[in-house]
Amino acid sequence: MPRLAAYTTFALVAALAGSRLGLWPPALATATSQEAPPGAQVPAGQLPTYRAGVDLVRVDAYVVDRDGRPVPGLKTTDFQVTVDGKPRRVVTADFVKLAGGRSAPGESGSPAAGAIPGRRYVLVVDQHNIQPGGLKVAASAARTFLRQLGPDDQVALVVVPAGGSVSLTSDHERVARALENLHGSGEVLRSEVFAHVSVSEALRLESVGSDACDPGGRIPAALATILERNGCLAATMPEDERSSCCRQIVGEIRQEVTSIQQATSQSLMALESLLRALRGVEGRKTIILFSQRLVTGGGGSLDRRNDLGAVGRLAGPANANLYVLHLSRGMFDGIDASVRQEAALPFGDETAGREGLEVIAGAAGGAIFSVVAGADFAFERIARETSAYYLLGLEPVADDRDGKPHQIRVRTVLSGATVRARTEFLIPKVDVAPAGQGPVAEATAKAPERTAKAAAPAPAKVAEPPTPAAAAPAAPTATVPAPKTATALPPFERTDVLRPEVTAHFVKRLEASAGDPSPAMKEAIEAARKGRFDALLEGLAASPDDAAARVLWGMALLTRGDLENAGAEFRAALAIDSELSPAQFYLGAWHAAQGNDGEAVRAWQAVVATEFDQPAVFEVLIDALLRVGQVGRAGALVEEARSQWRDDRMTPRAAAVAVASGDLRGALDLLAPYVEKHPGDVRTLALAMRAIAHAHTNGGTVFDGATDKERVTRYAQLYEKAGGPDKAAVAGWVAAVK
Structure with missing residues (x-):
């Protein structure tokens, strides 16, 4: 079915830690963690901990009695799970209690310990x-x-x-x-001219053509019932009127079905x-x-x-x-x-x-x-x-990681209990390549995030690169800087959120929220729409009671580089209207501009659902997630964005996720056609060169020596032609490869 490109109109704020189904890394636990006993209750605010070196498939299951009350105390042996029709061992079963709400009649009024x-x-x-x-x-x-x-x-x-x-x-x-x-x-569903036509009747007749109404045509029984109900089959009605009556009803049925x-x-x-x-x-x-x-x-x-x-x-x-x-x-x-x-x-x-x-x-x-x-x-x-559920950990098998959906069924041996759980799971496929070259992953870069403690096969990650002098002794260390690591990303740039198409989008949101704006506010909105923020500051007085005006002021100050005062305006706007998405978006930009990517992520997470039609929100959030090392979440967002926009705008982010996952070849394969189409994108050119240099400074190659050299040389030429600003870094990357 077609996916929605710009539809959702809500904002959801992420607050507590959680984990989606997939490979459940045991490194959620500390280095000394032990397997939780079967049926254990989870302490307040913590996820269960598991024996190091075991990846589990996670399933959330609600087990309730006939009255809908959660059933506590079940052990792993009380569950029967099949995957694709084959029995699967349940390794862990933790009862997670959620506090909140008033108690049902006959229950204690205070939350249970550990909720x-x-x-x-x-x-x-x-x-x-x-x-x-x-x-x-x-x-x-x-x-x-x-x-x-x-x-x-x-x-x-x-x-x-x-x-x-x-x-x-x-x-x-x-x-x-x-x-x-x-x-x-x-x-x-009813006819505007004739008697009621039900949904079920209309659906049964969706394929009936108007030729059934021709004189002598074969009228289906269901249609005949409707025609008779509306007097279209009266014996006294002339043939042409009967046919016209029939066609009109068929036409209206088609409209209603549509x-x-x-x-x-x-x-x-x-x-x-x-x-x-x-x-x-x-x-x-x-x-x-x-x-x-x-x-x-x-x-x-x-x-x-x-x-x-x-x-x-x-x-x-x-x-x-x-x-x-x-x-x-x-x-x-x-x-x-x-x-x-x-x-x-x-x-x-x-x-x-x-x-x-x-x-x-x-x-x-x-x-x-x-x-x-x-x-x-x-x-x-x-x-x-919903007051409690079981967190089940299933023993994994190799086929779980094939990137295909698997049917799962969860039951309990307890009589009279009902289990509510998902019926399907999918774990993205991860291909592991020989060490030194990085894994060749799927082009969509959907590898799940892993940690260093996971013992199951994972994308090979190499250590921090040595300096160019260590990797290539002939390179003069005084003039050739050390290449950055492959996972390093450039810091946030204010221009990312001040591009005309981005400011125009959020100014439109502010205009809608302003209701009946004053003449000065109308002029300010028009100036902001045209990117004339200096004129905006001259013509608009800051209003302590107007959230939209506060955001416009903040945007103008952000344009000037006045971060301290810009942040104050965005916070003031949110104090007036906590749901104003432009204020949340630019507050995130203010955090990122100061190097506080963690706070930027929190702000932008609250915006991404509301502004589902704005690719810039996805772009800045993905970049921030990568900068704070949350590669798995960044990859999931890239996947969502690419499902919304079918062009190549998210290709550089997909490649950045692949690089951060250690899949250098996959990243370069993604970037090659993109660079041919966008030779002036200096950020993407830098990403490609940095990835190639990273492989060489660690004693390996991405493709082979000649191909790597040809690519990094070509990308450096394109970078210089496009006026890329970081010439010293480019020189270091080229030297590392040559």
């Missing part, structure tokens, strides 16, 4: 697939649920495919207020975008989806089951579990009679609407609740089920 504080919920409202009035009862129950959460619990509200969303916050009342303003926007398919496609693309973005938010998340229907298409050319399943399976890599609240037809008993009459759908429509929701919930290893009279029971159940 990790706080849970994360993402409420997703599928607005295009909910009829007007359909959210009223469910939203009321959601507000009750929110008011029962504890102070450490965080909640986000996401409206898909687009709308007023609230970022991850502990201000539960804010989310509750936002829910009050939401209404379903989906339309009941409408319902578009609503499904938009929701699927938005959900896909959301789940992919959630990969960048650490920690366990619980997604609660409100929807009346996601239509599978009923078979034939409209069948969307594969697409629905594919989106559902993204919950696994996002470290999220999914609950679906199916807003059943009974929900409309509590709304206006006029809406209820329109919503009186036949049972076939109820089934058609629920079927797609079942597919997506099943693929995610989640659950679906049909909400008829009220939704309180569903939220109470969700709160109980």
Whole structure:
């Protein structure tokens, strides 16, 4: 299915440590860590520790009783796991308790010892697939649920495919207020001229052509029923009028089927975008989806089951579990009679609407609740089920690392218990090359991040390079500087966030947030849009109550290099409006400009989901992650960005990840066609030369001596022609290779 390029309208703030499924490096533990005993509870704020030298496949599993309460005390032998139908040994089983919220009746009011504080919920409202009035009862129950959460619990509200969303916050009342303003926007499938045509009827007739209405044509039984219902088959009606009546109904059915398919496609693309973005938010998340229907298409050319399943399976890599609240037809008993009459759908429509929701919930290893009279029971159940889960570590086999999806099934021998877990996992493939040359990895640079303590085969990483004098004695050390390491990246440059296309994007965001701006503010916005920041400072007085004006001031000061005052303006803007993404973005730039990449990462992580359509956000965040050594997370973001933008703009970042992973040849293979197309990109040329020099200063080659020499010489010439600034470093890299 097509991926969404610019859709998600929410911001999620990463806060706690977490890990997505994949190879689980034992070096999470300290050097003296021992294997946790089976069934152990995890101490507050810690991940389980494991015996050094063992890579495990991680699976999160919720095990609940008939009432939805987590079942504690299970051991590894209490679980039965199969991968691709073959039994797999469970090495570890840790019971992770999450504190937060009020206790259910009959339970203790205080969190258990060892509970990790706080849970994360993402409420997703599928607005295009909910009829007007359909959210009223469910939203009321959601507000009750929110008011029962504890102070450490965080909640986000996401409206898909687009709308007023609230970022991850502990201000539960804010989310509750936002829910009050939401209404379903989906339309009941009905003819505007004729009697009601249901979803299920229309889908059965999607392939019927208007030639069925020709005199003497064969009319399908389902169409004949609709025609008869609308008087098109009356014996007294002339043949030409009967044919015209039939064609009009067929035309309207086609329009309605197209409408319902578009609503499904938009929701699927938005959900896909959301789940992919959630990969960048650490920690366990619980997604609660409100929807009346996601239509599978009923078979034939409209069948969307594969697409629905594919989106559902993204919950696994996002470290999220999914609950679906199916807003059943009974929900409309509590709304206006006029809406209820329109919503009186036949049972076939109820089934058609629920079927797609079942597919997506099943693929995610989640659950679906049909909400008829009220939704309180569903939220109470969700709160109980998400209060604890098991962190399972499975014994790995070589085939796990083949880069292909593997079917997994988790069960328990405990009678009466239900297990909710993902149904599929995938570990990116890593090819290991001979030492000295670095591994030749996949071009997408999807190798999982590893640590030095992992004993399983990993990308070979070489030590810090010696100086050029040590590597090539003939090189004069007085004039030829030592090459930088292959993983070194140049520091952040303010120009990365002050390019016209980047400032124009965020100025547009500020304009939208300004409401009814003053004449001075309008002039300032126009000046900023044109990049005339000096004029902006002259014409706009700083306003302590105007967040947008504060950001504009900060951008102008950042342009001048006045970092101290620029940072003060961005912080002041966020104090007024904590959700203002331009303020978050440029505060991250302020941190990075001062060399504080860790704080920059935190700021940009909060922006990347909101600004999913802005490649510059991905670029600066990927660079910062690489500078702080978080290669795995940088690689995951590169993968997400390349799925959004199909051109080559992310190629240099993919190559940088490959270099940082030790895959020098893979990096150079990526860069060769890019450099031919962009010979003036001096940063990318520097990356390529640095990678080649790194191999030679460590006594190896990337390809072979002649090829390496030819490439570094050509790249140096292109660098000089493009006016690259760091000529001394280039001279060192060339000398190291020659």
